[in-house]
Amino acid sequence: MTPRSWQWLWRAWAVLAAAVLLAPILIVVPMSFTNSSTLAFPPEGLSLRWYSELFTNPQWTLRIPVSVETAFATAMLATVLGTLAALGMTRGSFPGRGLLTGLFLAPLVVPIIDLAVGDYFVWALGWQVGPVGFGGGLSGTVPGLILAHTVLAFPFPFITVSTALTTVDRTLELAAAGLGANPWRTFRRVTLPLIRTGVITGAIFAFLTSWDEVVVASFLASPRVSTVPVQIFTELRQSYDPTAAAISSVLLAAAVVLVGLLALIPVLSRRTYGRSVAVEIVRPDGGIAAVAT
Numbered sequence: 001m002t003p004r005s006w007q008w009l010w011r012a013w014a015v016l017a018a019a020v021l022l023a024p025i026l027i028v029v030p031m032s033f034t035n036s037s038t039l040a041f042p043p044e045g046l047s048l049r050w051y052s053e054l055f056t057n058p059q060w061t062l063r064i065p066v067s068v069e070t071a072f073a074t075a076m077l078a079t080v081l082g083t084l085a086a087l088g089m090t091r092g093s094f095p096g097r098g099l100l101t102g103l104f105l106a107p108l109v110v111p112i113i114d115l116a117v118g119d120y121f122v123w124a125l126g127w128q129v130g131p132v133g134f135g136g137g138l139s140g141t142v143p144g145l146i147l148a149h150t151v152l153a154f155p156f157p158f159i160t161v162s163t164a165l166t167t168v169d170r171t172l173e174l175a176a177a178g179l180g181a182n183p184w185r186t187f188r189r190v191t192l193p194l195i196r197t198g199v200i201t202g203a204i205f206a207f208l209t210s211w212d213e214v215v216v217a218s219f220l221a222s223p224r225v226s227t228v229p230v231q232i233f234t235e236l237r238q239s240y241d242p243t244a245a246a247i248s249s250v251l252l253a254a255a256v257v258l259v260g261l262l263a264l265i266p267v268l269s270r271r272t273y274g275r276s277v278a279v280e281i282v283r284p285d286g287g288i289a290a291v292a293t
Contacts, residue, residue: 003051014223025252028252030042031043031242032051032242032248033048035244039242039245050245054243054246054247054250057243060228060231060247063227066225066226066228067126069142070210070227072207074146074149074150074207074209074210075206077146077209078153078156079157079206079207081157082156082161082202083157083195085104086161086162086165087165087187105159107219108155113215115151116216116219117150119216123138123139123144123147124139137191140225149213149216152209152213153206153209153217156199156205157199158203158267160198160199160202161195164199166196167194168191176190197265202263204258204262211216211255213227213229213249214229214232217229218230228247229251232244240292247292
C-alpha cells in the first residue's frame with residue numbers, strides 16, 4: 001500500500017472508532033424529542049413534552065438543584081484542597097512524599113463500589129477513633145454528598161495544579177519574596193496567575209466528576225436528597241420514561257460546554273501569558289515593585 005492509502009486507512013479507523021464511542025451517547029438526543037410515552041428509536045414523532053416535564057414533575061425539580069449545588073460545591077472544595085496539596089507536594093521536601101502522592105491518587109484506582117460502601121458506613125454510622133469522632137448523620141444530606149464527591153474529584157485538581165506548578169519559574173517567587181512580599185501575597189500575585197490554567201482545568205474536571213456520578217450518590221441518597229443521575233437510573237429500572245432521555249441530553253449539553261471550555265483554555269492562556277506580564281508587589285515601605293513574568 002502507498003503512504004497515501006495508509007493515511008486514508010488510519011482516517012477510516014479513526015472515524016469508525018469515533019462512531020462506536022459517540023453513537024451510544026448521541027442516540028439519546030433524538031430519543032428525548034419523541035412524542036411517544038416510551039423510549040423509542042427512531043422517534044415516532046417530535047415533541048418537547050418531555051423537556052417541559054423536567055420543570056413540572058417534582059421528581060426532577062427536586063433533583064436538579066441538588067445536583068447543581070453538589071457539583072459546584074464539590075468543584076470549589078476539591079479545587080481548594082487539591083491546590084493546597086499540590087503546593088505542599090511540589091514546594092515541600094519531606095519523607096514519604098511518594099506514599100502521600102499515592103494516597104492522594106487512590107480514588108482514581110480504588111473500585112468506586114468500595115468507596116461507596118465505605119462512605120455509606122462512615123457517613124451513616126460515623127467513625128470513632130478514641131475520643132475523636134467523624135461522620136454519622138451525613139447520609140441522605142447534601143453536605144454528605146459534597147464530601148463524598150470531593151474525595152472522588154480531589155485527584156483531578158491535584159494533578160492539574162501539580163503539573164502547572166512544575167512549569168513555574170521559582171526565581172519569580174524568590175524575587176517577590178526578596179522584595180518584601182509575604183507568602184500569601186507571593187502566591188496571590190505571582191504563583192496563582194501562572195497556574196490559573198491548571199486550577200480552572202482541575203475545577204472543571206471536579207465539577208464533571210460530581211455532575212454525572214451515580215454509584216456513591218446511590219448509596220448516600222434519600223427520598224428527599226438525591227441527584228439527577230440517581231433519578232435517571234431509578235426511572236430506567238422502573239420504566240422507559242423519555243424524561244430520562246431529556247435530562248440525559250441536558251447533562252450531555254452541559255458536559256459538552258465544559259469540555260469546549262477546556263479546549264479554549266490553552267488558547268486563552270497563550271493570549272494572556274504569551275507576552276511578558278508585570279506583577280506588582282507592594283513593598284513593606286509602601287512602594288511598588290514589579291516582577292516580570
